[in-house]
Every structure is written in structure tokens, then in C-alpha cells.
Amino acid sequence: MEEREGVRWCATQLGSKGKRHMHMTRHVVTLVVLSSLMMPAPIFAQSKLNVVATTEDLASLAREVGGDRINVEGIARGYQDPHFVEAKPSFILKLQKADLLIVVGLELEIGWLPPLILQSRNVKVQVGAEGYLDASQRVKILDIPTSQITRAMGDVHPLGNPHYWMDPENGRIIAREVADKLSQFRPGDRAYFEQRLADFDKRLTEAENRWSADVAPYKGIKVVTYHRSFPNFAERFGLDIVGYVEPRPGIPPSPSHTFELIQEMKRLNIKLVLVEPYFDLKTPEAIGRSTGAQVLVMPPSVGGVKEATDYFALFDYNIKLLVNAIKAAGGK
Ligand SMILES: [Zn+2]
Secondary structure: OHHHHHHHHHHHHHOOHHHHHHHHHHHHHHHHHHHHHOOOOOOOOOOOEEEEEOOHHHHHHHHHHHHHHEEEEEOOOOOOOOOOOOOOHHHHHHHHOOOEEEEOOOOOOOOOHHHHHHHHOOHHHOOOOOOEEEOOOOOOOOOOOOOOOOHHHOOOOEOEOOOHHHOHHHHHHHHHHHHHHHHHHOHHHHHHHHHHHHHHHHHHHHHHHHHHHHHHHHOOEEEEEOOOOOHHHHHHHOEEEEEEOOOOOOOOOOHHHHHHHHHHHHHHOOOEEEEOOOOOOHHHHHHHHHHOOEEEEOOOOOOOOOOOOOHHHHHHHHHHHHHHHHHHOOOO
């Protein structure tokens, strides 16, 4: 409640005189430039929109759609746990100059983003402002709790699974939302954004066909993952996730949970443990030794490994990693 009031306070303060003055100054400068160049009035030399995305995945999707009409910066690196990012002053600087902020939502960034937004004092990207885009609004969300879960329980997925970008179909929806938002800010560039979106859509469909064909022979393969980062990925590509190294999302492994997991893996003959790049490998490796399972470091984000340079490369990397591991283990 206090936080919400803070947002309102900030918006009121910044919405006043100072802001109008800035706008006027910009208009004056634009007019001077225009008249000196003797250009016709409608041709405004528009600067690029500054887009900030909380993760490299959203940044990559925004880049696909925005092309050279936007500058995009991500905040959390793909090799960092997006639930627990160390806030840095440089993040506030990024937010200060942002026209649009794209967030994953579902409380993924709740531990670090809200104070940064407030401190940026940028009215454009405050929660609920036009320049604040919550990418979770139209995508398919899994793991929605059936009973009340609070953060006091330590569970970091209280509103459903926030790692939804790991299904390319959700990536497609996010790209659509970004295109709509960019067109809202720059109606004159709508055709450009729509054309880029259509091109992205086409390439994504081709890639999805390729990825699905690659994993098709291994449909239903049972795996264990460290954190619940992959339910959307698993649903799309036919993996069966039967357990987690974490007892609950955000809760570190405990000896009793690890013991039970090992028993279950032995019972079901599970030979793969997928670990996000930012988790300690000690427990997964101990599980691997007890069960004979391979431990794979699998990034759930662009930038999680150096090969995952963009949204397409992330899936290319993960599908190849999985298929090679399954083949090495002798098929199913
Ligand atoms: Zn999570």
C-alpha cells in the first residue's frame, strides 16, 4: 500500500512544471533545427525510442520488433537468477531515460525492480503508466496455484510460473504486444513494426518446426530440473518434468528433499537433471552420482550461456543440448 502511494506521489511531483518545461525546450530546439534546415514541417527527425527490458529475453524480443527505430537495453543478465538481481545505480540511469519499460511480471522482479522504478523518477515508466508494459498479460501461464501462496512461505511463484517466455508461442504473443505498444508511441512507424513482427513470426514458425522435429523422437522423456524454470518449455517440447532439486521455487535444496528426489529418480529411472546456470552444482552433482543421471547446465534465458545470443539461439542451444545428452545416454 505504501509503495502504491509512493508511485502516485512521484508521478504527481514529476508531472508538474519541470516536465512541461522540458517538453517545451525540446520543441524549441526541434523548431530551430527544422527552420535552419528548411525542412517541411511533417518530417520530424524523431529520436529512437528508448526501451528497457528487465531481462535479456524480453530485450531480444523487443529488438526483433523494434529494429533500428528503438534502442534496447536489458537489466538482468541471462546468467543471473532473475528473481534475485543485485540492484545497481546503473539500472536507475537506464530507467531514467526509458520511454518504455517491459517487465516479465507475476512478481518475478518484485525483489529488486520496484525501488529502481521509483528512484528513476521517470513518470513514463511508473507502474500503470503508458510506458510500463507487463508482458505476462496475454501469454499462457502455467503453475497457477490452486491455494493461496504467499511470499512469506518463501515461494517465489505465488501468481503462477513467471518463466513463460520459454514457450516460443508465448514469445510470439509478447512480440505482438511489444509491436502494439511501439506503434502506440510511434503511429507513423506502425507499418515498419508490423512488417518486422510478420518477419519474426515467419522465422519463429520455421524454427519451431525444426525444434519440434528434433525433439519428436524423445517425446515424454522424464527429467528433473533445479528450479521451476521450464514448465512452458517442457509442455511445448514434450518433456515430462517429474521433480525439482528445490523443495519449492526459491527454497534451497534440503537433505530430506534431496533424499526423496533420489529415491523417486531411481524408481522412475530418470537420467537427466537440468540446472540453470546460476545455481550451485553441488547438490545436482551429488544427485547425479547417486542416480547415474547426467547433469546439464541449461539456460532459461538469452545470455545464460555465450551461445544463447538471442531468442532463437536460446532454443537452438537448449534443444541441441538436450538431444545430444539423450543420445549420449543411449536414447530414451
Ligand atoms: Zn522462478
